[in-house]
Amino acid sequence: MNDEIEAIAALADPVRRRLYDLVVAEGRPVSREQAAAGAAVPLHSVRFHLDRLVEEGLLEVEYRRLTGRSGPGAGRPAKLYRRSAREVAVSLPQRNYDLVGSILAAAVERTLEGGEMAAALRQEAGARGREVGTAYAEAAGAELERAATALAGEGFEPTLADDEVCLRNCPFDSLARAHTQLVCGVNLRFVGGVVEGLGCSRLEARLDPAEDRCCVVVAAH
Numbered sequence: 001m002n003d004e005i006e007a008i009a010a011l012a013d014p015v016r017r018r019l020y021d022l023v024v025a026e027g028r029p030v031s032r033e034q035a036a037a038g039a040a041v042p043l044h045s046v047r048f049h050l051d052r053l054v055e056e057g058l059l060e061v062e063y064r065r066l067t068g069r070s071g072p073g074a075g076r077p078a079k080l081y082r083r084s085a086r087e088v089a090v091s092l093p094q095r096n097y098d099l100v101g102s103i104l105a106a107a108v109e110r111t112l113e114g115g116e117m118a119a120a121l122r123q124e125a126g127a128r129g130r131e132v133g134t135a136y137a138e139a140a141g142a143e144l145e146r147a148a149t150a151l152a153g154e155g156f157e158p159t160l161a162d163d164e165v166c167l168r169n170c171p172f173d174s175l176a177r178a179h180t181q182l183v184c185g186v187n188l189r190f191v192g193g194v195v196e197g198l199g200c201s202r203l204e205a206r207l208d209p210a211e212d213r214c215c216v217v218v219a220a221h
Contacts, residue, residue, distance in 0.1 A: 007056040007086075015041055016049045020058060020083075029062055029080035050081050060084045094155030096171035103128060103186055121182075125189035126196070133197020143200040147218050150194050156214060167191075167214035176215065184215045191216045 011017050018039040023030050026038070036046040053059040063077040103124045110120035136150035148158040148165050157169035170176055176183040184207065192205040195218060202220050209215035 007058055010052055010056040010058065013049070015039075015045075016053055019046065019049050020053055023059060023081055024083050029064070029082040031066065031078050031080055035081065054081070057084055057086045093157065093169045093173075094171055095173060096155055097175060099128065099154075099190075100172050100175055100183060100186060103190075121186055122189045125186045126193035129190040129193020129195075130197035131193075133194040133199075135197075137198055139198075143198070143203050144218070144220070146198050147195060147200055147203055150198060151191065151218070154194075156191075158218075164217050164219035166217055168212075170214040180215075184209070187214070188216050191218060 011020060019035055019041060022035055022039045026034075030038075032046050032050065033043065035041070035050060036043040039046075041049065050059065054061055059081045060083070062080050062082065064080055065077050103121065106124045107115075107117060107120035110124070111117050132154060133150055136146060136153070139146045139149050141149065144160055144163070144165055148160055151158045151165065151167060155169060155171040156167040158165045158167050160166075170187070172183050172187060176187070188205055188207055195203050195205055203218055204221045205216050205218050207215055208217045
């Protein structure tokens, strides 16, 4: 998330935004001179702004002789800028619709092989959650603290209260509102998988929906 915020911050500068838009609109690699002329930016400063966009992964660089000639006397290759393949999106509060989409897609693939949809969804969501939990298995702290740490990394905004972890944010919010039973079921299995991956034998994920938070809580049992 920090990398994405830094990339967005780079585009917040109006000069860099003009240069980025110019490169995107051009549809082919652009030299510093072309960028300066097209975006009305002084040539002495355009390199700094273009290279900042490269540092943030928004542009890429290639080197090519613009004359088309090669060999002695052809001159040095020009440094050209083109849009990178990186996608940048920042959502506050954090959303993770790609996760739900990938779980649904994998479950559909299972059904094409003869599986049952509800079971496939539970299996896929649980497996994704266990992957996350396993990555935090060595985290310090008591079980509730470890669960909170892992779920914070997934955008759930956990808080500890009364021997349970409340999740103040649902990363799947708009989907959960439109398809509550389906998405909350996936969410429950995902969070349960995180708990399993952490090895927290005294915790369980359970549904406890409320208007101002995620439908799932993690509590001691």
